[in-house]
Amino acid sequence: MKTLEAEKLEDKLASIRRVIVAVDLTKHSGATAHYAAEIAKCFNASLYVAHVFASESFYEFGGEGAYNLVDQRRQDLTAELSDLTKQVRKLVPVCESVFLEGEAAEQISALARDVDADLIVTASHHPRFLGRLFNLDKAPKIMHRAPCPVLVYHEKTA
């Protein structure tokens, strides 16, 4: 027979069990990933640190060395993502990195469906008018396509 405490714990764990944090591997990514890790830790959830590499933009200018450049860039970003995941793993032991290629919102939504994510954490760095006009901020797109709740993180400014 289940005790009341066990039932309570099960209820808590049923709410958020898998968290995805989508990072762009800029200087803000560390803070975003740590914030997501704190939330995952709070719920005993597993964490996926995901980055989407937009390789198409490189191929458009495809020359002789373009493929090598793309490969090099991909390797660098994979290493950065791996480092970030290692840092976050100190807080959330069940944590893994996911490197994806394509359109950010689409790939993150697909990953959320695949892993049955309960929460997506992403960041918005207060884009200005031009940034919004040219769709540089991915957070709204992720918000619109996500199959689950999305937490848009804003780093606190001093």
Place this chain on the structure above:
Amino acid sequence: MKNSGIGSHSATAAIERESEMKTIVVPINIVNGPSEALKFAIELAQEWQANLYVMYVYSELPQVSGPKLIHALHSVDLDRHRRSIDLNKLVDRIRERNPRTFAYFADNDCPAEAIQDAASKLGADMIIISAHKKGWLAKLLLYSDADDIARRSSIPVLVYRPKSKEPRSAKTNGGRELKETRGTPTAENAWNADLSDEALSISRTIVD
């Protein structure tokens, strides 16, 4: 005179606890009753032992002028008063489960602005809002109230959307197998159903 060591230590600890205490603001549409976002916010507030502010922004100010205004104001006052009562009733109900729950009623033409102001005043750590179903134009322009709030906010904004029921592949990109282990009916679900009943009665009151 100096405080004793133990006293000052416990006071410092209390201050630290107070400063660490999180605050969540959850704007709702009281006409629709408690949303899934509110249930999620209650759960998160319980988990964090956070202060939960259930907020309603009254933005239905009359679009009339001149002699008609005096009549319009009376109905606005009544409507506003009813909604305020409904909000307090709902908060009382939530307080049974999470004692650190408070009502926050605001008047503003622009809900996003009011929510941002309230979050700043309360020193909130998170805003939780519902993602509403949008029309094709809003989708095309990638615009909604949630976008507006998320864009204006200087603190994290959680846009709550119930999990999609769409079928998904059995394996992840990494090849891990996934198992479906959704929860069975619990006391919590019963409470949620109860809360929904409460919402229905509130909605009926408003209609009446």
